Amino acid sequence: MKINKAYKFRLKPNAEQQVILNNLVGSARFVWNQMLAISLEMFAKNEFINATNLVNKIMEVKNNPDFEFLKTHSNAVSLQQKIRDLASAWSRFFDPKVHIRLKENKKKPKKAKFFKLADGTEIQLRPLMPRFKRKSDGRDSIRLVQFDKYCRVEGSRIKLPNGIGLVKFRKSQDIIGIIKNVTISKKSGHWYVSFGTEREVENPRHPATSALGLDLGITKLITTSNGVTIKPKNSFKANQVKLARLQRQLAKKVKFSENWKKQNGKIQKLHHHIANVRHDYLHKITTTLSKSHAMIVVEDLKVSNMSKSASGSMENKGRNVKAKSGLNKSILDQGWGMALDMLEYKQHWRGGLLIKVNPRFTSQTCLKCQHVAVDNRQTQSRFECVKCGYIANADFNAARNILAAGHAALSVEGGCSKGRPMKQKTCDTCEKVT
Template sequence: MQRLQAFKFELMPNGEQQRDMRRFAGSCRFVFNKALALQKANHEAGEKFIGYVAMARLLTGWRNGTETPWLKDSPVHPLQHALKDMERAYKNFFAKRAAFPRFKKRGQRDSFRYPDPKQIKLEQGNSRIFLPKLGWLRYRNSRDVLGAVRNATVSLSAGKWFVSIQTEREVEQPMPQATSAIGIDVGVARFATFSDGSYLAPLNSFRRHEARLRRYQHAMSRKTKFSNNWKKAKARVQRIHTRIGNARRDYLHKATHTISQNHAMVCIEDLQVRNMSRSAAGSTDQPGKNVRAKSGLNKSILDQGWFEFRRQLDYKLAWNGGWLIAVPPQNTSRTCSACGCISADNRLTQAKFACVECGFEEHADVVGAINTLARGHRVAACGEAVLSGPSVKQEPTEVTMRGRSHA
């Protein structure tokens, strides 16, 4: 089977290469925004969507024209790929997978991609990579790159440049080393509760750095925008965000690695995180209720990284020969795992579950994980469809002590 994998390294460019990379990223951002503005104007005029081929012809005119001749200083393939990114953003919007495409801002996720592997040269022994119009760049070689190079993406994050090298290689069809199946109930008080009764305590990376982040953001707001002091303050804020993201990503990688190694089948709830973390502010005519409490809950939900947790489980289980099953989340923590009684009264508090019919008592998250596993078995056996829609799973924020851990 074919395996796609990305390897990310920090680049060590010289001053001229840094200036070139900023210029290339700016050119790609300009092309994306210009194409998006053209698409919006075309749509407002009642015309059809402009496809990539037609856009690529326009790009040739932009590069050879008198208004934007500086586009010729950038490699053409990353500019063409910016058009493909814009087209993909529209397709995701039409398929209701994402919101309407937005214009890109300078300094936010600056990046560009080299899609042609023939133009990329990698020398792992010398820890350097060749990219068109940049030449050879040194990188921090932290691990071996496996497989044939397919593309390379250069990105800027918190003042540092990185290259992500995507490769493809043939691997044997994996066979799961484990034979067990487990259900997982994700939450805020407990990050992940397993059907065997164990659980992972939440990392709460954002909460740990929130006070410091707020202080630096407040200091940044007092600076004159785009001044040297403002840029220094912005760099401090970006470093904190990077530290928060790195800590969360490391936690999730360790947790998903252990789970995928120890279980052949993992069942989780098909949660709609966007709906669950939607603001309760409402409008001027219809103001929301408990806005402050809902805002705190939304912040805690997003701090957990449930979507990334599911994404990592999905591909890591596939790499180990296992599989991930997503099941409908409705009433998993309100259904008695002993007698099947469904009632909101079964869940007395966030943590306590007591069945009003048979008297069965257990931690509510454990009950949810057991029911998730049972639904997963039905999906695997009968192909039961996963119901999509807004989730009713909402929990108050609560701090618990660390319990037994899988990571």
């Protein structure tokens, strides 16, 4: 089995190296924007947009006499990779499945934006189309492939091309596997290096034999089928007031002025901090769970679906719309989707299983007699079966039902998991207080 894993560390370039790196990420952003403009022209003319077609057009940009700086201040490999990223962004746009999901989420339509084509006409920038990048977004990156050819790791330093030389990084753990590519990113003023590795391992056998059902909740992030509860870490909530204040201050400033940029930087930094705290916390929880249980069963929540509507569901009957819109924020804050992604690949690495079951009725079914009724769940926390009188904590009852559904699913499918290789997903999210 092939394992792909990414190792990310803080990069510590000196002042000179930062100048070069800033040039490299800046030209990569520039090329993205130029190529996006070209591909929008292609889109308007109904031309086919894919990686090959886009890569072929890069010379148009590189040979433009106005963009002379690209010859000296860019890295050709990373520019190609940027264009490949742009091509993937377009293929997501052309994927009908992604659009169906977007429709299900029914977000408020944003004010339409337009792009002016060379012939003077305008086309509307539709949802999911790749977007132009700005420096003030506070995030930039380049990816270098063919690691061995251009780079090298020496202890806790990495040799980078373009005359950058050896750059220190905070190597907090060993890098295991063959390094295939490296991503240098800048976020809120900090530099990072991420090594994409590949490793062939024998199909692992999970050390544990136990199975666990998980119920995901708001006040308790996770309730397990053996009765353990794990509290959420609301890093967003804790910083909400501060974030809202910073955003109010930003609104008063002249857009793109020096003060605006400074203020925007502060906001990016806080977002970054919020995401980091949550990310670390979820990593800890999911590692512990994955180490201890060979089979983990969760509800197949379409997290985006859960957070879409505050108009009430089967369980709450819309009686508390205000609380539910608060619930939306909590769901996003806890990052259920991120936690499930982590559990999925960690289980896969250890030779365990993550099973997703249909969440219907898991909270309304009696664990003892299987009677299903909305009235079984009288309050958020109390389960009392109207038929047999069984009383339990509602989340615990649900977790046990989820586990049972997992066992049932396994016996139907004959214990086969999907054999696709699991990749570690990078998960960065950005929230906004409204």
